[in-house]
Amino acid sequence: xxxxxxxxxxxxxxxxxxxxxxxxxxxxxxxxxxxxxxxxxxxxxxxxxxxxxxxxxxxxxxxxxxxxxxxxxxxxxxxxxxxxxxxxxxxxxxxxxxxxxxxxxxxxxxxxxxxxxxxxxxxxxxxxxxxxxxxxxxxxxxxxxxxxxxxxxxxxxxxxxxxxxxxxxxxxxxxxxxxxxxxxxxxxxxxxxxxxxxxxxxxxxxxxxxxxxxxxxxxxxxxxxxxxxxxxxxxxxxxxxxxxxxxxxxxxxxxxxxxxxxxxxxxxxxxxxxxxxxxxxxxxxxxxxxx
Amino acid sequence: xxxxxxxxxxxxxxxxxxxxxxxxxxxxxxxxxxxxxxxxxxxxxxxxxxxxxxxxxxxxxxxxxxxxxxxxxxxxxxxxxxxxxxxxxxxxxxxxxxxxxxxxxxxxxxxxxxxxxxxxxxxxxxxxxxxxxxxxxxxxxxxxxxxxxxxxxxxxxxxxxxxxxxxxxxxxxxxxxxxxxxxxxxxxxxxxxxxxxxxxxxxxxxxxxxxxxxxxxxxxxxxxxxxxxxxxxxxxxxxxxxxxxxxxxxxxxxxxxxxxxxxxxx
Numbered sequence: 390x391x392x393x394x395x396x397x398x399x400x401x402x403x404x405x406x407x408x409x410x411x412x413x414x415x416x417x418x419x420x421x422x423x424x425x426x427x428x429x430x431x432x433x434x435x436x437x438x439x440x441x442x443x444x445x446x447x448x449x450x451x452x453x454x455x456x457x458x459x460x461x462x463x464x465x466x467x468x469x470x471x472x473x474x475x476x477x478x479x480x481x482x483x484x485x486x487x488x489x490x491x492x493x494x495x496x497x498x499x500x501x502x503x504x505x506x507x508x509x510x511x512x513x514x515x516x517x518x519x520x521x522x523x524x525x526x527x528x529x530x531x532x533x534x535x536x537x538x539x540x541x542x543x544x545x546x547x548x549x550x551x552x553x554x555x556x557x558x559x560x561x562x563x564x565x566x567x568x569x570x571x572x573x574x575x576x577x578x579x580x581x582x583x584x585x586x587x588x589x590x591x592x593x594x595x596x597x598x599x600x601x602x603x604x605x606x607x608x609x610x611x612x613x614x615x616x617x618x619x620x621x622x623x624x625x626x627x628x629x630x631x632x633x634x635x636x637x638x639x640x641x642x643x644x645x646x647x648x649x650x651x652x653x654x655x656x657x658x659x660x661x662x663x664x665x666x667x668x669x670x671x672x673x674x675x676x677x678x679x680x
Numbered sequence: 681x682x683x684x685x686x687x688x689x690x691x692x693x694x695x696x697x698x699x700x701x702x703x704x705x706x707x708x709x710x711x712x713x714x715x716x717x718x719x720x721x722x723x724x725x726x727x728x729x730x731x732x733x734x735x736x737x738x739x740x741x742x743x744x745x746x747x748x749x750x751x752x753x754x755x756x757x758x759x760x761x762x763x764x765x766x767x768x769x770x771x772x773x774x775x776x777x778x779x780x781x782x783x784x785x786x787x788x789x790x791x792x793x794x795x796x797x798x799x800x801x802x803x804x805x806x807x808x809x810x811x812x813x814x815x816x817x818x819x820x821x822x823x824x825x826x827x828x829x830x831x832x833x834x835x836x837x838x839x840x841x842x843x844x845x846x847x848x849x850x851x852x853x854x855x856x857x858x859x860x861x862x863x864x865x866x867x868x869x870x871x872x873x874x875x876x877x878x879x880x881x882x883x884x885x886x887x888x889x890x891x892x893x894x895x896x897x898x899x900x901x902x903x904x905x906x907x908x909x910x911x912x913x914x915x916x917x918x919x920x921x922x923x924x925x926x927x928x929x930x931x932x933x934x935x936x937x938x939x940x941x942x943x944x945x946x
Contacts, residue, residue: 402852406766407778409759410822414782417819421800422784428799482696485689497693499931504700506923508880510900511916515703517904518710525706528720558700616789619882623904633791640795640887650799653792660788 429650440647448651457635457652464631467621468614471553475561475610478554480603483565484595487572494570505559513552513623520548520624544626552624553614560609568602569595608667612660632656708920711913728914735911738899742915745896748810748885749878752817753871759818760825761867765859768833783827785820793820794887801888808890816888817878824877825870832866833859865933872930876923 432443451457486497504512519525520542527539542548572595580590618633630638632652639649711729715722732738763782767775785793797816806812836859844854882897889898896915903912 403766403769406762407770407772408766410763410766410782410826411778413759413818413822414778417797417800417815418781418784421796424800424803425796478696481689481692485693488689495931497697499927500697500700502931503924503927504704506876506927507704507920508897508900508916510880510882510897510904511707511920512703514900514904514908514912514916515705515707517908518706519703523717523720555700555703612787613789616791616883618791619901623901633789636791636795640798646799649795653795657788657792664787 425650426654428647429654431647431650433645433647445647448647449655451648452651452655460630460632460635463629464615464633467549467553467629467631468611470550471557471614472607472611474550474554475558476603476607479558479561479606480565482558483562483602483606484569484599486562486566487569498566501559501562505563509556509620512555513620516548516552516555516624517543520551543624544628546625546629549621549625549629552620553617556617556620557610557614560613561606564606564609565599565602568599572598604667604670608664611663615656615660704920707913708917711910711917713910713913716909728910729918732911732914732918737894738896738911738915741894741896741899744810744893745879748813748817748895749875751814752821752878753875755814755818756821756825756874757867757871760822760870761829761863763822764826764829764833765863767830783823786823790881790883794884797884798887808888809893812888812890813885813893813895816884817881820881820884821874821878824874825867828866828870828873829863832863836862865936869930869933872926876926 428440429448430444430446431440432445432447433440452461486494486501489497517524521527522539522541522543524543526542527536530536531539576598577590577594580594581587585593615631616633618631618637621629621631622634627634636649636652636656639645639652643649709721712724712726713722714725714727767779772778793816797812797819801808801812801815806815840862841854841858844858845851849857880897881895882901885895885898886901889895900912900915903909
């Protein structure tokens with residue numbers, strides 16, 4: 390880095406600063422992670438609690454069972470739909486927010502952040518009140534005469550989807566907003582001056598420039614949506630079993646830790662792959678943005 | 681400048697914002713509802729707030745959550761801030777890997793972190809309770825502080841510290857008098873974020889807490905699964921108020937940070 394050479398003399402002091410971080414990370418993150426990978430190759434004790442240190446691949450082979458594959462498929466489907474919907478709603482939101490006056494930006498930022506910081510449970514609870522059979526939404530629709538009998542809204546797939554989109558929307562909005570904020574608008578003006586229509590200017594200039602933001606928004610929504618099992622749990626009853634709920638179930642009721650560990654390792658491998666791909670892609674588009 | 685015509689963008693922003701607030705508002709409204717069911721409006725009452733403060737179990741859970749958030753925040757602040765400062769100045773080969781590992785807790789799904797901790801704590805024979813909760817929460821609080829301070833260190837003007845050195849300050853003195861005050865807003869804002877995350881966490885707490893200890897989110901979660909009383913609404917409303925106050929403090933800090941960041945440039 391551009392540090393003056395005088396500073397490096399005192400390196401021994403700065404070295405001490407990172408010690409707590411190194412120790413904590415090694416002891417409580419790397420250690421446990423390695424342990425989990427090891428457990429995923431251990432043999433489960435069929436007679437009950439615990440497992441034995443006998444190497445086996447059975448835990449991974451067991452995932453091929455159609456029931457579990459279905460679970461992975463469902464998780465991916467839900468994560469995809471969630472991400473698609475957050476883009477559809479969140480991108481325009483972040484974009485419009487980035488075009489507001491500084492005062493407007495500040496206000497909207499505040500309005501976006503309050504729900505984001507509000508306990509996810511409080512917000513889920515709000516949806517429970519809204520969607521339940523004798524809930525507010527059904528009451529409203531009945532009062533308006535649009536429906537006669539209450540519609541079953543809670544404990545359905547759409548309810549889970551709504552809950553997920555709602556919980557993850559702020560990530561998308563903030564990611565898009567930050568890239569719109571940083572954008573050089575003179576480029577759009579230049580395109581317009583050269584005769585591009587607003588739509589064309591958007592797709593050829595604005596959109597590619599905000600793509601890194603959009604992609605980080607995608608990662609920020611896609612990755613958590615694979616693991617947010619309690620939304621599916623509360624809003625979907627027990628009909629929608631996601632990988633997260635499956636892991637939880639194996640840990641508690643199933644008490645099959647090696648299998649739960651194998652599921653977790655597989656899920657993590659998939660996530661890491663996605664993050665690596667994302668890093669590659671954004672790196673490229675960031676370079677493009679600079680050119 | 682301002683056009684009186686209602687723009688589509690404005691309408692869109694407000695509609696989405698209103699929908700975002702609708703569930704939260706419902707929780708607040710029903711905390712004043714004179715009925716055990718959150719179904720229809722039966723009149724105004726303060727009763728749930730009174731009952732809330734008389735509920736010893738909920739109050740204890742609240743106390744646990746505050747203690748847990750405070751402790752994890754404190755540890756995360758120390759480890760994360762020192763780590764970010766140190767990382768900016770050392771050149772270890774393992775640096776990149778370590779940075780990746782230490783931010784891993786907020787990258788992986790919560791359920792995985794939860795199971796990793798649960799398995800690990802039972803391996804080393806640590807009794808489940810406040811200690812395990814604090815370790816687990818510290819783990820996912822560190823990245824927030826670390827990343828905030830790291831970003832701030834990149835943003836501050838290096839010439840300030842160099843100027844202090846030129847005027848004869850020792851490196852330690854220059855650091856304490858110049859750099860530390862400059863990164864303080866980032867430390868505080870990282871801490872607030874970390875506290876909010878700790879105070880809100882269900883999944884990880886659910887796995888690493890013992891059978892006797894309960895945090896507020898765990899209490900709320902189990903009630904949501906079994907049956908809620910409007911006491912929870914009252915509690916949520918109070919938490920919401922606290923969050924809004926904290927948000928004001930935070931946005932104030934951000935403003936301070938932005939100002940001190942922009943000054944040297946202009």
